[in-house]
Amino acid sequence: xxxxxxxxxxxxxxxxxxxxxxxxxxxxxxxxxxxxxxxxxxxxxxxxxxxxxxxxxxxxxxxxxxxxxxxxxxxxxxxxxxxxxxxxxxxxxxxxxxxxxxxxxxxxxxxxxxxxxxxxxxxxxxxxxxxxxxxxxxxxxxxxxxxxxxxxxxxxxxxxxxxxxxxxxxxxxxxxxxxxxxxxxxxxxxxxxxxxxxxxxxxxxxxxxxxxxxxxxxxxxxxxxxxxxxxxxxxxxxxxxxxxxxxxxxxxxxxxxxxxxxxxxxxxxxxxxxxxxxxxxxxxxxxxxxxxxxxxxxxxxxxxxxxxxxxxxxxxxxxxxxxxxxxxxxxxxxxxxxxxxxxxxxxxxxxxxxxxx
Amino acid sequence: xxxxxxxxxxxxxxxxxxxxxxxxxxxxxxxxxxxxxxxxxxxxxxxxxxxxxxxxxxxxxxxxxxxxxxxxxxxxxxxxxxxxxxxxxxxxxxxxxxxxxxxxxxxxxxxxxxxxxxxxxxxxxxxxxxxxxxxxxxxxxxxxxxxxxxxxxxxxxxxxxxxxxxxxxxxxxxxxxxxxxxxxxxxxxxxxxxxxxxxxxxxxxxxxxxxxxxxxxxxxxxxxxxxxxxxxxxxxxxxxxxxxxxxxxxxxxxxxxxxxxxxxxxxxxxxxxxxxxxxxxxxxxxxxxxxxxxxxxxxxxxxxxxxxxxxxxxxxxxxxxxxxxxxxxxxxxxxxxxxxxxxxxxxxxxxxxxxxx
Numbered sequence: 001x002x003x004x005x006x007x008x009x010x011x012x013x014x015x016x017x018x019x020x021x022x023x024x025x026x027x028x029x030x031x032x033x034x035x036x037x038x039x040x041x042x043x044x045x046x047x048x049x050x051x052x053x054x055x056x057x058x059x060x061x062x063x064x065x066x067x068x069x070x071x072x073x074x075x076x077x078x079x080x081x082x083x084x085x086x087x088x089x090x091x092x093x094x095x096x097x098x099x100x101x102x103x104x105x106x107x108x109x110x111x112x113x114x115x116x117x118x119x120x121x122x123x124x125x126x127x128x129x130x131x132x133x134x135x136x137x138x139x140x141x142x143x144x145x146x147x148x149x150x151x152x153x154x155x156x157x158x159x160x161x162x163x164x165x166x167x168x169x170x171x172x173x174x175x176x177x178x179x180x181x182x183x184x185x186x187x188x189x190x191x192x193x194x195x196x197x198x199x200x201x202x203x204x205x206x207x208x209x210x211x212x213x214x215x216x217x218x219x220x221x222x223x224x225x226x227x228x229x230x231x232x233x234x235x236x237x238x239x240x241x242x243x244x245x246x247x248x249x250x251x252x253x254x255x256x257x258x259x260x261x262x263x264x265x266x267x268x269x270x271x272x273x274x275x276x277x278x279x280x281x282x283x284x285x286x287x288x289x290x291x292x293x294x295x296x297x298x299x300x301x302x303x304x305x306x307x308x309x310x311x312x313x314x315x316x317x318x319x320x321x322x323x324x325x326x327x328x329x330x331x332x333x334x335x336x337x338x339x340x341x342x343x344x345x346x347x348x349x350x351x352x353x354x355x356x357x
Numbered sequence: 358x359x360x361x362x363x364x365x366x367x368x369x370x371x372x373x374x375x376x377x378x379x380x381x382x383x384x385x386x387x388x389x390x391x392x393x394x395x396x397x398x399x400x401x402x403x404x405x406x407x408x409x410x411x412x413x414x415x416x417x418x419x420x421x422x423x424x425x426x427x428x429x430x431x432x433x434x435x436x437x438x439x440x441x442x443x444x445x446x447x448x449x450x451x452x453x454x455x456x457x458x459x460x461x462x463x464x465x466x467x468x469x470x471x472x473x474x475x476x477x478x479x480x481x482x483x484x485x486x487x488x489x490x491x492x493x494x495x496x497x498x499x500x501x502x503x504x505x506x507x508x509x510x511x512x513x514x515x516x517x518x519x520x521x522x523x524x525x526x527x528x529x530x531x532x533x534x535x536x537x538x539x540x541x542x543x544x545x546x547x548x549x550x551x552x553x554x555x556x557x558x559x560x561x562x563x564x565x566x567x568x569x570x571x572x573x574x575x576x577x578x579x580x581x582x583x584x585x586x587x588x589x590x591x592x593x594x595x596x597x598x599x600x601x602x603x604x605x606x607x608x609x610x611x612x613x614x615x616x617x618x619x620x621x622x623x624x625x626x627x628x629x630x631x632x633x634x635x636x637x638x639x640x641x642x643x644x645x646x647x648x649x650x651x652x653x654x655x656x657x658x659x660x661x662x663x664x665x666x667x668x669x670x671x672x673x674x675x676x677x678x679x680x681x682x683x684x685x686x687x688x689x690x691x692x693x694x695x696x697x698x699x700x701x702x703x704x705x706x707x708x709x710x711x712x713x714x
Contacts, residue, residue, distance in 0.1 A: 008680070008693055026383050029406055032693030032706065048408050049386055285639055285690040285711060294684070303687040307711055308664055323365070327651070330660040333642040336365055336389030349389065354642060354664055 004094050005200075005298035006072055008032030012293065013071030013093070015086070017044025017053065019337035019347060020273050021077035023281075025049040027289035033297065038067045045338045046077070058085045068092040075251060075296045079105035079271050080152055096200075096250040096296040097271050104247060105271035108150050108181045115266045118246055120239050122266055123258075124184035130177075134168050137182040144185040147171040149178045157217070161185075186265050188258035192226040194240040195277035197252045197291045197301055204244055205291070205304040206237045207284065210312075212256070212276050218345060222276045222312045223355075224283060228259070235264050243269060252277070252292040275314065275347070282333055282352040283310040309355035317344040326351055361451045362557075362655035363429055365389030369650065370428030370450070372443070374401025374410065376694035376704060377630050378434035382406040384646035390654065395424045402695045403434070415442045425449035432608060432653045436462035436628050437509055453557075453607040453653040454628050461604060462628035465507050465538045472623045475603055477596050479623055480615075481541035487534075491525050494539040501542040504528040506535045514574070518542075543622050545615035549583040551597040552634035554609045554648045554658055561601055562648070562661040563594040564641065567669075569613070569633050575702060579633045579669045580712070581640060585616070592621050600626060609634070609649040632671065632704070639690055639709040640667040666712035674701040683708055 006012065012028050014021045017039030025035040025046050036052040037044060047053035052070065056063030064085055068074065074095045076086070083103055089095055104110045115122045126137035128147065138145060143165060149158035158178070160171035172180075191214070195207040211226035212219055228236065240255040243266075254274025258265040277288035286294070286302030294302055315322075320342055326332050336349035363369065369385050371378045374396035382392040382403050393409040394401060404410035409427065413420030421442055425431065431452045433443070440460055446452055461467045472479045483494035485504065495502060500522060506515035515535070517528035529537075548571070552564040568583035569576055585593065597612040600623075611631025615622040634645035643651070643659030651659055672679075677699055683689050693706035 008677070008695075009697055022386075026386070026406075029379075029383070029695060030692045032695050034405065034695075048391065049383075049406055051405050282642060285688075285709070300685050302684075302690075305687075320365070327659075328657045330662075331642075333659075335387045338365075338386060338389050338391075340366055352642070 003200075003298070004073060006033060010034065010072045010297075011036055011051070011070060012296065013038065013067055013074040013089075014046065014050075015039075015074065015076035015081045015089075016078045017041065017046035017050075018077060019045055019339075020275075021046035022049055022337060023278075023289045024075070024077060024273065024292060027287070028293045031290065031293055031297070033293065036067065036071050038064070043340065048338055058082045061088060064088050065092065073296055073298075075292070076102065077272055097253070098248060098250065101247045101249045101251075101253070101271035105269055106151055108148055108268065109179075111269055112181065112183075114243070114246065118242050120242070120266045121263060123186045126182050128172075128180040128182050131169070131172055134172055134180075134182060138162065138165055138168055141182055141184045143167075146183050146185060147175055147180050148183060149175050149180050151178070159217070186258045186260060186267075188260050188265065190226065190259040191267070192228065192236060192257050192259060192264075193222070193274065193276040194236050194255045194257070195252060195274055195280065195288050196237075196240040196244050196255060197288070197295050197304070198244040198249045199295050199301045200250055200298045202245070203301055204241045205301050206240055207277065207280055207288065207304045208306045209233060209236045209257075210276055210279060216345075218316060218347075219275050219314055220316075221314070222279055224279050224306065224310050224312075232259065232264060239264065239266055247271075251295045252288050275350075276312075278335070278350050279310040279312040279352055280306075281335070282354065283308045311353045311355050313351045313353075314347055315349040315351065317342060317346055317348065320348045360557075360655070361430060363390060367391065367429045367654075368393055368408070368427060369653065370395065370424055370431040370446075371403065371407075372396075372431065372433035372438045372446075373435045374398065374403035374407075375434060376402055376696075377632075378403035379406055379694060380635075380646045381432070381434055381630065381649060384644070385650045388647065388650055388654070390650065393424065393428050395421070400697065405695055415439045418445060421445050422449065430653055430655075432649070433459065434629055454610070455605060455607065458604045458606045458608075458610070458628035462626055463508055465505055465625065467507075468626055469538065469540075471600070471603065475599050477599070477623045478620060480543045483539050485529075485537040485539050488526070488529055491529055491537075491539060495519065495522055495525055498539055498541045500524075503540050503542060504532055504537050505540060506532050506537050508535070516574070543615045543617060543624075545617050545622065547583065547616040548613060548624070549585065549593060549616055549621075550579070550611050550613045550631065550633040551593050552609060552611055552631055552637065552645050553594075553597040553601050554645070554652050554661070555601040555606045556652050556658045557607055557655045559602070560658055561598045562658050563597055564634065564637055564645065564661045565663045566590060566593045566614075567633055567636060573702075575673060575704075576632050576671055577673075578671070579636055581636050581663065581667050581669075589616065589621060596621065596623055604628075608652045609645050632707075633669075635692070635707050636667040636669040636709055637663075638692070639711065640665045668710045668712050670708045670710075671704055672706040672708065674699060674703055674705065677705045
């Protein structure tokens with residue numbers, strides 16, 4: 001089953017119907033593939049661009065089976081799809097990327113452990129399952145440190161910074177007393193990410209690293225190319241290639257890294273297309289969405305060559321009120337996600353701009 | 358009604374659901390707009406990417422009214438939409454481009470007459486409504502000449518070449534004795550087209566002219582930039598601007614021209630997005646599809662700046678059998694139209710490639 005290769009006219013199943021699923025759906029359409037979305041949300045933005053939407057909970061075995069029967073390959077657009085649902089599907093259809101990528105991407109402890117096993121530089125970390133673990137970990141790692149839930153953290157959620165040893169109890173409460181990981185704070189000069197793809201036969205391509213700028217824990221901008229030395233750029237790409245290969249990953253992955261005076265520190269992975277790769281829409285002939293579809297379809301990967309310098313800006317919440325100004329801006333390429341409701345912190349769209357060198 | 362401006366969440370109605378409608382639907386989605394397709398074909402490729410498809414004949418007044426009620430603005434993706442249908446819709450909703458562009462684009466005589474009225478160079482032409490007209494026209498224009506039906510001609514259909522005066526009867530039979538136009542054959546060195554857009558407030562932008570290469574009457578390749586002198590390039594763009602302005606056109610238009618030793622000859626217009634503008638997907642931040650949507654939405658036009666040299670190749674009929682090779686080609690960006698059935702002469706997709714300067 002792992003050898004299934006899609007043909008035009010076949011249907012790709014996508015778990016999750018957010019904006020990433022929506023952009024995947026358009027890329028799949030451009031490659032002549034049909035798309036079916038599985039998402040419990042009746043207003044899933046991707047459903048508008050898909051030929052089918054199964055709207056059911058993640059634990060609905062009958063709906064999952066019905067979904068599997070109408071698609072030839074399954075992929076996912078977010079890493080918090082319940083593993084049990086993917087296990088059910090994997091018994092019926094190839095799921096790409098596989099369960100190992102998904103499980104690792106869901107668990108900060110598993111991903112940090114993988115990086116360490118591969119000999120990649122990581123921040124000091126320790127598993128925290130209770131107040132005693134936290135005390136011990138703080139003793140070893142010191143302050144400042146960040147306590148993060150192992151699961152379901154994204155865009156800065158499920159995190160608490162510990163500035164002094166007496167902050168442990170408050171942090172433990174702030175993360176909801178959930179299984180967590182304590183990480184030493186990294187003194188970094190920049191955050192970069194590598195968008196990498198791996199094909200069914202093991203080939204890996206990497207897009208140029210971009211530099212990410214966050215505000216209140218949410219990605220605000222990605223600038224490409226990142227200001228890396230050739231040596232660090234190579235290091236970043238090689239680290240990404242090793243991670244995808246170690247996981248036998250099939251598809252696109254975002255690998256986030258910190259740049260420090262001592263070199264790169266691998267921070268985390270997202271086993272899917274990634275917000276920091278939206279610049280590829282404008283800067284590359286084959287963008288991350290098409291690349292992911294090619295990979296999970298079992299097709300040869302496309303080139304990851306970058307033909308322009310690009311800056312990507314997220315439109316978050318009320319940023320969409322700037323629409324008239326953005327439409328008048330001759331440097332801006334707009335991409336909206338079709339979300340009816342604007343909420344603070346909600347990603348509503350993005351703008352890409354060519355940077356003049 | 359002509360002042361209606363769309364807002365994200367509004368719905369654009371598209372008459373015709375072929376590949377051009379499909380690409381318009383994706384562009385509209387990227388701008389946060391919904392799309393509803395009207396097409397009598399239940400397998401219309403655009404329907405897969407739209408949130409609604411009204412599948413009814415062009416003379417179904419009730420269906421047209423139902424369509425109009427669910428959209429805020431109507432546009433079209435092919436110029437052979439019956440004028441009567443558009444007149445019905447125009448009474449209910451803004452139709453952009455308007456009836457004048459549509460009627461002119463449907464009638465070779467009307468378009469040639471417009472070009473001549475604007476003082477633009479055209480091939481010698483004459484209306485032919487019967488054998489006597491044809492004899493008289495041949496006497497004036499001479500041979501070789503081409504007899505073309507005034508209406509419903511595209512991709513070389515409805516045309517007959519007359520090499521000698523005694524070929525008149527056969528040509529008249531070949532075009533089905535339909536109202537026609539006789540055109541003198543132009544001795545040209547190249548065919549170029551200008552993809553131009555005009556906004557609701559009268560601004561015009563033009564993409565760089567591309568050079569078109571045909572095989573058996575069907576566009577095979579477009580190469581951008583065309584090999585024009587700066588003077589001819591300017592002449593081409595100015596001619597396009599004058600035509601769009603004269604028609605009070607709102608939206609994108611393709612203007613085809615011949616390059617001759619004596620200058621440009623305006624050949625024909627398509628009052629819609631155009632096959633020879635597909636290169637803009639890869640070569641411009643805002644492609645022709647997004648540009649058209651911006652124009653008909655009443656939004657400011659985007660830049661038509663070209664940031665790369667591009668070659669576009671149509672995939673026609675059995676060309677899709679080359680898919681494995683195309684997918685392995687690191688220079689090729691593939692775009693398929695989701696058509697289930699391959700037929701000779703049918704446009705199945707296209708490939709764009711960055712050209713290295």
